[in-house]
Each structure stands twice: as C-alpha cells, then as structure tokens.
Amino acid sequence: MQQIRFKAYNIGNYLNIPQVQQYLTAEQQNSIRVVGTVLPFKVNEYVINELIDWSKVPNDPIFTLTFPQKEMLQPQHFEAVDQALKNEMPKAELKELLHHIRLELNPHPAGQMEHNVPELDGVKLTGLQHKYRETVLFFPAHGQTCHAYCTFCFRWPQFVGESEMKFAMRETELLKEYIRQHTEVSDILFTGGDPMVMSTKHLKEYIEPLLDPELSHLQTIRIGTKSLSYWPFRFTDDKDADELLRLFEKIVASGKHLAIMAHFNHYNELKTEVVKKAIERIRNTGAEIRTQSPLMRNINDNPRAWSKMWKLQVKLGCIPYYMFLARDTGAQHYFSVPLFRAWQIFKKAYQSVSGIARTARGPSMSADPGKIQVLGTAMAGDEKVFVLRFIQGRNPEWVHRPFFAKFDPEAIWLTDLQPAFGEEKFFFEQEDQFYHGHRLEDLNQLAS
Numbered sequence: 001m002q003q004i005r006f007k008a009y010n011i012g013n014y015l016n017i018p019q020v021q022q023y024l025t026a027e028q029q030n031s032i033r034v035v036g037t038v039l040p041f042k043v044n045e046y047v048i049n050e051l052i053d054w055s056k057v058p059n060d061p062i063f064t065l066t067f068p069q070k071e072m073l074q075p076q077h078f079e080a081v082d083q084a085l086k087n088e089m090p091k092a093e094l095k096e097l098l099h100h101i102r103l104e105l106n107p108h109p110a111g112q113m114e115h116n117v118p119e120l121d122g123v124k125l126t127g128l129q130h131k132y133r134e135t136v137l138f139f140p141a142h143g144q145t146c147h148a149y150c151t152f153c154f155r156w157p158q159f160v161g162e163s164e165m166k167f168a169m170r171e172t173e174l175l176k177e178y179i180r181q182h183t184e185v186s187d188i189l190f191t192g193g194d195p196m197v198m199s200t201k202h203l204k205e206y207i208e209p210l211l212d213p214e215l216s217h218l219q220t221i222r223i224g225t226k227s228l229s230y231w232p233f234r235f236t237d238d239k240d241a242d243e244l245l246r247l248f249e250k251i252v253a254s255g256k257h258l259a260i261m262a263h264f265n266h267y268n269e270l271k272t273e274v275v276k277k278a279i280e281r282i283r284n285t286g287a288e289i290r291t292q293s294p295l296m297r298n299i300n301d302n303p304r305a306w307s308k309m310w311k312l313q314v315k316l317g318c319i320p321y322y323m324f325l326a327r328d329t330g331a332q333h334y335f336s337v338p339l340f341r342a343w344q345i346f347k348k349a350y351q352s353v354s355g356i357a358r359t360a361r362g363p364s365m366s367a368d369p370g371k372i373q374v375l376g377t378a379m380a381g382d383e384k385v386f387v388l389r390f391i392q393g394r395n396p397e398w399v400h401r402p403f404f405a406k407f408d409p410e411a412i413w414l415t416d417l418q419p420a421f422g423e424e425k426f427f428f429e430q431e432d433q434f435y436h437g438h439r440l441e442d443l444n445q446l447a448s
C-alpha cells in the first residue's frame with residue numbers, strides 16, 4: 001500500500017502553514033511562538049486540512065485543541081517569554097526562564113512521581129505506575145511522543161525535554177516479571193505520549209511477551225491513544241497498518257480482551273472517512289474501542305458537543321467511557337470548567353442519549369486519592385452539598401462510597417472543596433497516613 005505522508009509542523013516551521021498565514025493576525029502568530037516555546041506544539045496536515053474549520057478560527061474546537069493561544073499562559077509568563085524572544089535573550093538564560101515557568105505550571109499533578117512508581121526486588125520501575133489495584137500503567141520508551149500535541153495535555157513535560165519529569169521504560173522483561181508477581185493485576189494500560197506512534201515491530205516486542213499463559217491473570221490489554229483522531233492512517237494506510245491489525249487479532253485470539261482507549265474531544269474528529277474506516281478495521285479484529293475526553297472550556301463545554309459526540313461514537317461501534325475534568329497543570333486556567341457547571345453539562349448530555357451511550361461516567365477528577373466523580377448537588381437539612389464518589393481509589397475500599405462537600409459554585413478541583421457538615425477532613429484524608437508511603441500489596445492485605 002502507498003504510504004501516506006503528511007507534513008508535520010512545530011514551533012520551528014509553523015509559519016510555513018498556509019492557513020496560519022492566511023487566517024491568523026500577526027499577533028496570533030506571535031502568540032503561537034511565545035506559548036509554543038513554553039508548552040509543546042506539534043500538528044500535522046491531516047489535523048490542519050481535514051479537522052480544523054479555518055473559517056471558524058480562532059473559535060474552532062480543533063484549532064483550540066492543537067494551536068497555542070495567548071491566554072493559555074498566565075499574563076506574567078506570557079510577557080516574560082515574549083520579551084525574552086523579542087530581545088533575543090541568550091540561550092542558557094532563556095532555558096532557565098522556561099524551566100522556571102514550567103515548574104510553576106505544576107508538572108506532576110496527582111502525586112504521580114512520589115507515590116505510584118512500583119518496585120521489583122528493590123529496583124524502582126520508573127516506566128510503570130501502579131496506583132489502582134487491578135491496573136498497571138506502562139509507559140513504553142518508544143511511545144513517548146504523539147502525532148500532534150493537545151494544548152491542554154497534562155503530560156506535556158515529557159515532550160519539552162524536562163527530562164527529570166519523564167516516565168519511560170525499555171524493559172519488557174521487568175514489566176512481565178512485575179505482572180507475574182502481581183496476580184491482583186488484571187489490566188495493563190499502555191500509555192505515553194501515544195503508544196500508537198510506535199512501529200508495529202516495537203509494539204509487538206512489548207505486547208507479545210504478555211500473552212504468555214503464565215500471565216493468565218492478566219485479562220485486558222488496553223492501549224490509550226489519540227491516533228484515531230490525529231492519525232487514523234495508523235490503522236489504514238501506514239505501511240505496517242495491516243501487521244498492526246494482525247497483532248490485535250493475535251491478542252484477541254490469545255483469549256485476552258483488547259481495549260483501545262480512544263481519546264476524542266469533539267465530534268469533528270469523527271467526521272472523516274478515514275477515521276470511520278480505521279474504527280471499522282479495529283473493530284473487525286475483535287478489539288473494543290472505548291472513548292474518553294476531558295471537558296474543556298473553549299473546546300467542548302456544552303451538552304450538545306457531548307451528546308452529539310457520544311451518539312456518533314455509538315453509531316460507529318465505540319463505547320463512551322469517561323468524561324474527565326481539566327487537571328491542575330499547564331493551561332488549566334484557560335480550560336477549566338467549574339465542577340458545578342461540568343456536572344450540569346454531563347447531566348444534560350446524559351439525559352439526551354439512550355442507555356447505550358450512558359456507559360460514560362463523569363465528570364471525574366483524577367486526583368491524588370483517586371478518580372472522583374461529581375454525582376450532583378443535594379440539600380442535606382439546610383446545607384447545600386456536592387455529592388461525590390470514588391470511581392477508583394488508591395484504597396480499593398473507598399470505591400463507590402458517596403461522600404459530601406460544601407457546595408461551592410466556583411470550585412474547579414478537589415483541592416477547592418471543603419467537607420460538608422462542619423467536618424474537618426474528608427474520610428479519605430483521615431486515612432492519610434494509612435496509604436501514603438505504603439506499598440499497594442500491604443494496603444490490600446490491610447483491606448482484606
């Protein structure tokens with residue numbers, strides 16, 4: 001098959017994009033330069049030509065998803081970098097400034113660095129995260145980039161060379177041994193970056209050892225990817241696309257469940273013929289596609305965007321899975337939607353689809369103690385409260401247990417919330433010493 005090659009652009013050559021010249025003002029072009037110097041920027045011709053409607057720019061959702069805009073940085077940060085670039089600040093000094101700003105953007109939310117890196121015989125496995133009992137996250141070394149970058153990405157430090165903030169691992173053997181020893185693990189989630197930037201050859205090297213009957217407790221292989229949106233050719237025209245689908249078939253034939261965890265933010269990403277074909281080809285291998293997205297102001301912060309997206313996904317045979325809330329990192333101030341509004345958007349979208357699309361759960365915060373869903377608001381006596389629950393918990397005993405926070409229409413994250421009813425702490429905070437610093441298996445023993 002003819003290999004399709006689309007040009008990719010980044011901060012070095014974005015002025016060569018014809019639409020940037022045609023549709024953006026000099027000021028908007030400069031903003032790409034300034035913001036794209038701090039946060040990662042990469043986009044390809046498929047996204048530019050097929051997904052973005054340039055007549056709607058700068059309000060087009062896929063434009064906002066991939067092109068840096070001024071307000072994505074705090075004004076003082078924007079000002080500092082703008083001046084530095086205009087005054088041609090010496091390289092070393094600029095690097096220092098960028099490093100400083102990036103650290104202020106809170107690169108490792110949810111305590112991932114401190115708490116979730118597991119050990120094997122005393123060796124830290126820096127390419128793994130094991131936060132929830134059943135599921136191990138794996139960051140393959142070859143999958144630490146993406147076909148294009150999302151402006152809201154919380155993994156952005158991995159792409160801008162802030163190397164001490166990186167996760168990645170080469171060793172399949174260590175991964176296999178870790179799973180062999182951890183019989184409580186039923187799922188592995190390949191993540192990145194985007195594992196689908198890898199060649200099929202590399203993917204095989206990582207996945208095939210996991211099909212060993214010795215790991216029969218491993219039931220599900222999940223692959224988190226944005227490739228269906230940014231590069232659906234991965235499953236259709238890439239030169240190893242067919243081989244990739246054969247690998248999927250092999251996983252399914254081994255008796256394991258293969259789940260493609262597809263990241264879609266907007267129904268416009270589902271409109272091209274090639275994405276439909278890619279979805280069909282994946283589904284024909286026996287793999288399931290589950291979809292997830294954060295709720296982002298300026299991209300998808302209305303109920304219709306979600307109900308339309310979910311309906312289309314279901315029509316194409318995908319299963320809606322998560323609606324997330326914007327993480328406290330990077331450009332959160334630009335994208336975040338208050339919890340209360342997020343719940344209203346979710347509720348309205350959920351009400352307008354049939355039960356088949358109500359597999360979506362949210363809005364959910366991936367916070368340090370776990371994935372916390374906003375179930376709604378309620379009156380308890382004369383106190384107005386948020387009702388919340390853990391979808392996933394650092395301690396498995398916390399899952400599906402409703403709890404309450406004081407109502408606050410402005411709150412955008414768990415850390416903005418206060419316990420209801422005059423309590424000093426949330427129940428999971430009282431158990432703080434119980435989970436911090438404990439290995440998961442100790443925790444499981446304690447819990448059982």
Ligand SMILES: *Cc1c(COP(=O)(O)O)cnc(C)c1O
Binds near residue numbers: 132366371391392
């Ligand atoms: C979301 C998530 C998982 C998977 O949780 P599920 O509820 O099984 O989808 C695993 N690990 C981490 C760190 C996560 O954030």
Ligand code: SF4
Binds near residue numbers: 154156194226
């Ligand atoms: S595809 Fe995922 S990892 Fe890659 S830039 Fe987007 S949000 Fe980040």
